[in-house]
Amino acid sequence: MALRLLFAVILVAAAGSARAADPSEALPEESKPCLACHSAEGAPKVDAAAFASSVHLALGCTGCHAGVDLAKHPAAKPERVNCAGCHADATKHYEASIHAAQRAKGNETAPACATCHTPHEVSAAAVGEGLKDACLGCHAAAADTHKKWLPNAAKHLEVVACAACHAPAVQRKVDLRLYDGGGQKRVSEDLVPGFAERVRALDKQGQGLDPAQLRNLLDHLAQEGKVAQPLLIGRIEIRNGAESHHLAGKATALRDCQRCHSAGAEPFQSVTVSVQGADGKTLRFEAQKEVLSSPISVDSVRAFYAIGGTRISLLDVLLALALLAGVSAPLVHLALRKLLRKKQG
């Protein structure tokens, strides 16, 4: 099983660099006969272009649909695809989820792997809103039911992955995604060649970008001018993506606001900065957790702030001083008045 995945990873990695301008050109040879029928009338259609830009391109059709004998096909139907062979970790957590439990009970409306990950267009998990839309496709009412108890519900559903609340045992983190033009579009590696090298050059000790280095990075991008108004938009995600499948019933969902909205809250202890890789996968770079609370970051992390949880420590000091001054100035003034008046008789 592990060997099969290793082989597949090597294939995918090799294909990543060789990706051609016309994506369907890049299909492995043994897939071409399949598509000759499966992109024409008379056979169930597969969108070749979409498949070519999916993470599974290099596997080809037969990577998943093993054992199709072209001599007997289509009369002989291929076996059902088994994702588990290559994705043991995700499968393990999925098997423990409410969805798997529902399917085991015979509820066919609960999703299997390919329901959430449209099988021929699987993109890297952290790309876009596709997966969230998949959840809301079945749980359309959720957008409204959360409003009943969660202020700013629409915003929460946007900046907190569903699983961050619905897979209660997981560890969370913040991913600061780099966007272009005031949050219009995620920045991909093609637009900022050398991004990874620059991050590594800034973060010499390899301890993650500190607030000054992060600001430096954004200033540089802005100067370079390829990204119009670079913007980091934060999102609470699951540290180990496979654990996102560990969805439980609503009774155990995260409802306690202070799990996020208080100092030292767990999601803010781990931070990454990400751009979209050329191969469709997400490139993440470690950042120090101080980027969420340093006064230096007011500008660089301006589009992410969770009250209580990511507060700027300098303001706490100012607040304490204001309180002290507010209380003591009147007291001192009062004391002086009493004292000096007494002296004058």
Next chain:
Amino acid sequence: MEKLYVHPLPVRIWHWINAAGFIVLILTGIQLRYADLFHVLPFPVTVRAHNWVGFTLIVNYFLWLLFYLFTDKIKVYHPELDPAKHFRNTLRQLQYYGYGIFKGDPNPHHVSLYHKFNPLQSVAYQVIMILLVPIQFYTGLLLWDLERFGGSVALFGGVRVVDTVHVSLFVFFIAFIFVHPYLASLGHTWSAHFKAMLTGYEEVD
């Protein structure tokens, strides 16, 4: 002693609603920011309380604004147009609070119908009411619904900037809430101005 009607009813109503509201906003605001240190109400309840009191004060603010805009009472806020004179008056007032008051000197400012504020008050109240309070309301409104006001939040510079401004002004108001009543207690008796803010009448010689 003569009695002057300096605080008309709408101003008094505005003022005490505002004062009570500010105190609630400061207390709930502290809990929202320091939920780990102060935990009096459940967090979502605190959010809702803070929001609704905020809305009440926004509506209440217009009571104050419209009253002054549509009556001749706005003269109490008219600036002294001669800058040299204004500067001199301000200095005298500062000198009084920082020195003269300790010797028992009389207050250089004399209340009259259209001069209820000393030059320090007049400037401070205007900055507070026309600049600081509206900015506090606006940033609060944006934080109330980040999705609906997404465009305005972005124009303002992002949610972190909105929040930083909101908290910075909050810091100022915390100091204000102690200093302002103290200054108001420096009338000819400590309670004179408080009574005036309740009854409307200030006693003058």
